[in-house]
Amino acid sequence: MNHRTTRRSRRLVASTAVALTAGLVLAGCGDSDKDNKSSKSGKDAPAAAKPELSVDGAYIPVPAMDDMAGGFFTVTNKGAADKLVSASSPLAGSVTLHATVGSTMKERKSFTVPANGTLDFSRGGNHIMLEKLKHKPKQGDKVEVTLRFEKSKPITVSMPVKPATYNPSNDAKTHSTTDKHSSTDKHSSH
Structure with a gap:
């Protein structure tokens, strides 16, 4: 049993x-x-499946040299990760991406724009270099720069030329009123 x-x-x-x-x-x-x-x-795909980029705080300090200038901005992403892969400007023969590591400036092929985060290009850190300038921009000018991404549409930014000593962290009022650009806006690409 x-x-x-x-x-x-x-x-x-x-x-x-x-x-x-x-x-x-x-x-x-x-x-x-x-x-x-x-x-x-694709109808039920989550909204975060795509990057949602915008650029603000963009500026170029009056350059010290006649043939090159640095550019700074912040890319904000409210979606999936993306990569900034290149930049161009009608003012420059070339625009390159750079990181500052310690006191050394190194050219980079791309920068990751983190999901739901920011990519900062600021003095002493990441920046773009506008090289082989067609003319030296003056304070008050606006320089058009197109940022290209791996997944998102290009974003064209009108970067105001600020005084050589300009620092947005010391000038919050100017920083908060800077034009905002997004990957969903209609911009021309070069």
């Missing part, structure tokens, strides 16, 4: 396990099929 009870218990456990496994497989198939349909259509 003890032997029969053990055999029945094993069959019951095995049958229950098979039934549960089959139920999970069927439930999984149903959900994945539904997910595949919504993924293909």
Whole structure:
């Protein structure tokens, strides 16, 4: 009798396990099929699946040299991660991306724009270099710069030329009123 009870218990456990496994497989198939349909259509894709970029605080200090200038700005992202991969300007023969590590400036091919975060280009840190300038910009001028990203549309920014000693952290009023540009705005690209 003890032997029969053990055999029945094993069959019951095995049958229950098979039934549960089959139920999970069927439930999984149903959900994945539904997910595949919504993924293909893109209608149910979460908003954070795409980067949502904007640029503000952009400026160029009056350059000390006739042929190059630095540029600073902040890229804010309210979506998925992206990468800043290049920049251009009608004023410059080339625009390069740079990071300052310690006291050394190093050219970079790209910068990550973190998901739901910011990428800062500020004095003493990341910056763009406008090289081979066609003319030296003066204080009060505006310089057009187009930023290109791996996933997002290009963003063209009108960067005001500020005094050589300008520091936005010391001038919060000017910083807060700076033009804002986003990847969803209609901008020309160069």
